[in-house]
Amino acid sequence: MTFLLKQIFSFLxxxxxxxxxxxxxxxxxxxxxxxxxxxxxxxxxxxxxxxxFFRIQIGAATITAFFFMFPAYLLDPLFHFIxxxxxxxxxxxxxxxxxxxxxIVPWTRFYNTIVMGSGVVAIVSSPFVFxxxxxxxxxxxxxxxxxxxxxxxxxxxxATSLYQWYYKYDSLYG
Amino acid sequence: xxxxNKSEPVKIIKQKGPIRFEAIIPFFLVCFAVWLYFVLFFDTxxxxxxxxxxxxxxxxxxxxxxxxxxxxxxxxDIKNIQLTDPxxxxxxxxxxxxxxxxxxxxxxxxxxxxxxxxxxxNIAIQTPRKNRGKVPPPLKASDxxxxxxxxxxxxxxxxxxxxxxxxLGDVATMIEDKGGKEQVNLVADxxxxxxxxxxxxxxLKEKEKEWKSRxxxxxxxxxxxxxxxxxxxxxxxxxxxxxxxxxxxxxGRITKEIENxxxxxxxxxxxxxxxxxxxxxxxxxxxxxxxxxxxxxxARLKIxxxxxxxxxxxxxxxxxxxxxxxxxxxxxxxxxYLPPKKSKEEKAAEKLEAHERAKGKNYQFGRPMSYPLFWLxxxxxxxxxxxxxxxxxxxxxxxxxxxxxxxxxxxxTVNIKGDFPKQQYTGLSAQLTLxxxxxxxxxxxxxxxGSFPVGQKSLSNSTDxxxxxxxxxxxxxxxxxxxxESLEMTVKNSFSEIGYQIEAKNxxxxxxxxxxxxxxxxxxxxxxxxGSLKDLDMSIRSNLAEAIEQGFKKQIDLKIKxxxxxxxxxxxxxxxxxxxKLNAQFNEIKSKFQKEIDSKKAEVDKIKQQAxxxxxxxxxxxxxxxxxxxxxxxxxxxxxxxxxxxxDLKKKFxx
Numbered sequence: 001m002t003f004l005l006k007q008i009f010s011f012l013x014x015x016x017x018x019x020x021x022x023x024x025x026x027x028x029x030x031x032x033x034x035x036x037x038x039x040x041x042x043x044x045x046x047x048x049x050x051x052x053f054f055r056i057q058i059g060a061a062t063i064t065a066f067f068f069m070f071p072a073y074l075l076d077p078l079f080h081f082i083x084x085x086x087x088x089x090x091x092x093x094x095x096x097x098x099x100x101x102x103x104i105v106p107w108t109r110f111y112n113t114i115v116m117g118s119g120v121v122a123i124v125s126s127p128f129v130f131x132x133x134x135x136x137x138x139x140x141x142x143x144x145x146x147x148x149x150x151x152x153x154x155x156x157x158x159a160t161s162l163y164q165w166y167y168k169y170d171s172l173y174g
Numbered sequence: 175x176x177x178x179n180k181s182e183p184v185k186i187i188k189q190k191g192p193i194r195f196e197a198i199i200p201f202f203l204v205c206f207a208v209w210l211y212f213v214l215f216f217d218t219x220x221x222x223x224x225x226x227x228x229x230x231x232x233x234x235x236x237x238x239x240x241x242x243x244x245x246x247x248x249x250x251d252i253k254n255i256q257l258t259d260p261x262x263x264x265x266x267x268x269x270x271x272x273x274x275x276x277x278x279x280x281x282x283x284x285x286x287x288x289x290x291x292x293x294x295x296n297i298a299i300q301t302p303r304k305n306r307g308k309v310p311p312p313l314k315a316s317d318x319x320x321x322x323x324x325x326x327x328x329x330x331x332x333x334x335x336x337x338x339x340x341x342l343g344d345v346a347t348m349i350e351d352k353g354g355k356e357q358v359n360l361v362a363d364x365x366x367x368x369x370x371x372x373x374x375x376x377x378l379k380e381k382e383k384e385w386k387s388r389x390x391x392x393x394x395x396x397x398x399x400x401x402x403x404x405x406x407x408x409x410x411x412x413x414x415x416x417x418x419x420x421x422x423x424x425x426g427r428i429t430k431e432i433e434n435x436x437x438x439x440x441x442x443x444x445x446x447x448x449x450x451x452x453x454x455x456x457x458x459x460x461x462x463x464x465x466x467x468x469x470x471x472x473a474r475l476k477i478x479x480x481x482x483x484x485x486x487x488x489x490x491x492x493x494x495x496x497x498x499x500x501x502x503x504x505x506x507x508x509x510x511y512l513p514p515k516k517s518k519e520e521k522a523a524e525k526l527e528a529h530e531r532a533k534g535k536n537y538q539f540g541r542p543m544s545y546p547l548f549w550l551x552x553x554x555x556x557x558x559x560x561x562x563x564x565x566x567x568x569x570x571x572x573x574x575x576x577x578x579x580x581x582x583x584x585x586x587t588v589n590i591k592g593d594f595p596k597q598q599y600t601g602l603s604a605q606l607t608l609x610x611x612x613x614x615x616x617x618x619x620x621x622x623x624g625s626f627p628v629g630q631k632s633l634s635n636s637t638d639x640x641x642x643x644x645x646x647x648x649x650x651x652x653x654x655x656x657x658x659e660s661l662e663m664t665v666k667n668s669f670s671e672i673g674y675q676i677e678a679k680n681x682x683x684x685x686x687x688x689x690x691x692x693x694x695x696x697x698x699x700x701x702x703x704x705g706s707l708k709d710l711d712m713s714i715r716s717n718l719a720e721a722i723e724q725g726f727k728k729q730i731d732l733k734i735k736x737x738x739x740x741x742x743x744x745x746x747x748x749x750x751x752x753x754x755k756l757n758a759q760f761n762e763i764k765s766k767f768q769k770e771i772d773s774k775k776a777e778v779d780k781i782k783q784q785a786x787x788x789x790x791x792x793x794x795x796x797x798x799x800x801x802x803x804x805x806x807x808x809x810x811x812x813x814x815x816x817x818x819x820x821x822d823l824k825k826k827f828x829x
Contacts, residue, residue, distance in 0.1 A: 038534070052194065052197055052201065053193060053194055053197060053198070053201075054192055054193060054194060055190060055191070055192050055193065055194050076534070079534070080534050080535070083534065084535070087537045093539070096537075096539045097539040099539075100538075100539035101284070101539070101544060102284075103280060103283030103284055104283050104284075106284050106285050107285055111536055111537045111538065111539065112534045112535070112536050112537075113534040113535045113536075113537070114534030115534065117534075
């Protein structure tokens with residue numbers, strides 16, 4: 001939990017800085033994949049490992065996964081429909097039969113309509129999500145953040161000793 | 175947060191690459207911690223978990239010596255399993271020296287558990303424990319009677335746990351004539367037949383009044399005589415047609431009235447006779463009630479039914495009930511773990527799809543011989559006899575225990591053979607087949623014990639007679655088949671080298687039982703149980719029961735006859751007087767009414783016939799006079815016509 005909170009604070013800090021745009025966008029894309037997947041499976045583990053070993057913003061991924069869980073639940077009938085169509089493709093039947101009888105692969109639960117449907121949708125959409133997230137981050141920094149920094153309220157906060165103390169601490173220990 | 179507006183020197187952050195190298199060490203640290211946990215603690219925690227699970231299943235404390243798991247070999251070794259006997263916690267119900275399982279990695283990587291080979295070594299029964307095992311308080315028993323209890327109630331008319339095996343005690347009581355004297359202070363007034371006779375007597379008095387009033391409402395002979403006289407006095411005037419017609423009408427009315435009264439008399443008389451006869455039948459029913467009274471008294475006075483079937487049921491019934499109970503209990507237990515029957519939709523989906531899920535649908539792209547979710551291919555069981563507990567030289571194997579027998583197409587089989595030399599159990603074999611490959615499960619058990627010692631076994635235990643085996647050697651063959659909810663079981667037991675225990679206060683009983691025992695060196699017991707588990711039928715045959723029946727037949731038949739006669743006399747004496755009085759009263763009333771009704775009927779019939787004759791006579795005379803008048807009229811009419819024809823001719827010829 002502490003790790004997660006730390007990651008979320010780090011995400012907010014990074015979002016409000018000038019750096020890490022790609023990290024956050026990749027985190028959002030990974031979170032999108034995680035949020036769309038209906039249950040814990042092998043591909044979930046793979047995505048988590050990717051997040052862990054590559055410089056992907058875990059906080060962004062966590063928040064995005066949490067927010068995408070709800071629309072994913074509503075989209076289940078659509079995923080079921082897409083998954084059914086894919087799994088019933090005669091041309092892929094042999095491939096699926098081979099995969100089904102291979103070791104480890106069944107742990108992905110690809111044979112489930114919702115896992116297959118959501119997987120297809122999430123993987124195909126993830127590059128677009130990445131690009132869209134980047135655009136949104138730039139827009140946020142350009143429009144929202146700059147405007148907030150000009151407000152009297154923000155200037156008043158900056159003038160407090162608590163903020164000064166935090167700023168000093170942050171510059172020393174990061 | 176970083177303030178970009180501040181003019182202070184900004185800390186230069188070194189640009190990091192896409193790979194999070196700083197996470198590699200923590201990751202490996204976590205992996206190392208997991209590995210360390212599995213090496214140091216997992217086996218202990220797994221052992222504790224197993225102990226908890228087995229204790230819950232066993233219903234008493236279960237201990238496991240050690241558990242060793244191997245990740246690379248996918249194997250599991252469990253040593254020294256001790257399951258406390260809940261009924262005798264100082265002993266183990268079962269003790270197993272070692273159990274070994276080896277799973278297939280190939281199946282594990284596919285998310286399936288396939289145990290390639292398992293072995294269970296050195297099983298011992300009833301071994302002493304170091305410490306008394308903990309037993310949880312018993313749960314409240316179900317109110318629903320078991321199949322064995324239902325069978326006992328059906329066969330013996332009482333529950334098996336209330337069966338005291340005292341049938342020979344009842345025989346002794348009968349021979350000594352104790353029961354005859356005690357004859358349960360029977361009060362004649364309490365007999366159902368006597369109570370009914372008194373009720374009938376009371377009813378008869380009321381009926382007599384009713385019949386009398388109905389009899390009085392019948393038409394009196396005087397009324398018929400008056401009507402008859404009226405008819406006789408009538409003089410018919412045939413000369414005057416108007417008067418004659420009126421007289422005929424009146425005569426018809428009187429005859430009709432007589433007929434109506436006669437019909438009324440006939441109907442009411444018939445009803446009265448029917449009612450009287452019905453009451454006569456009620457008096458006859460008294461005999462049936464008296465017979466029921468006698469049967470009831472026989473049961474209350476415990477007059478034994480000394481037939482072979484009943485004797486065999488009472489002597490050996492409890493042994494068969496315990497076996498039925500055992501099969502029923504095991505069926506309940508293993509059914510929990512066997513997969514339920516698949517629905518039609520699931521069967522249809524088996525071609526490509528498996529089953530509907532809460533979310534989505536799982537497709538199966540399986541090959542015919544792919545692994546089921548769980549499959550224990552082979553488990554070998556072996557044991558070597560030791561000095562402690564109930565241990566023996568046993569060899570056995572369990573094959574194809576699986577969660578999906580239909581998919582596998584193989585039944586679960588258990589084959590065990592062995593001897594327990596210390597306990598003198600030899601020639602043990604059991605073949606159990608649980609076939610769930612088809613829609614309806616077929617479970618078959620073939621079990622045999624070549625020879626086993628029989629300790630003290632009481633067949634009949636009462637204050638007057640104690641009869642049973644002091645010691646014997648037994649042999650047993652059991653065949654049982656459970657198809658769905660129906661059970662078919664045959665048990666063939668034999669007991670040889672018997673040392674009988676015979677203690678009887680009565681000399682005759684003692685002599686008879688000793689004679690029976692001397693004549694039967696081998697006691698056989700053949701039983702069969704068949705039917706639905708909810709309603710089983712049992713049949714037991716034993717040469718001991720036949721011999722006891724023959725031995726006691728002469729004496730007991732005589733005594734039973736005597737006792738029955740006594741009972742018959744008691745009941746008959748109690749009700750005969752009442753019955754005779756009732757019959758006499760009834761016959762008197764019946765004859766009185768019947769006689770009067772019959773005489774009335776005869777008298778009225780005579781009057782009716784007379785009236786009808788008179789009417790017929792008057793009609794005939796009227797017809798005769800009518801005919802004469804008619805002839806004269808026709809003659810005159812013909813003359814008239816002749817005259818008219820002559821007149822016409824004269825006119826024609828102008829004469």
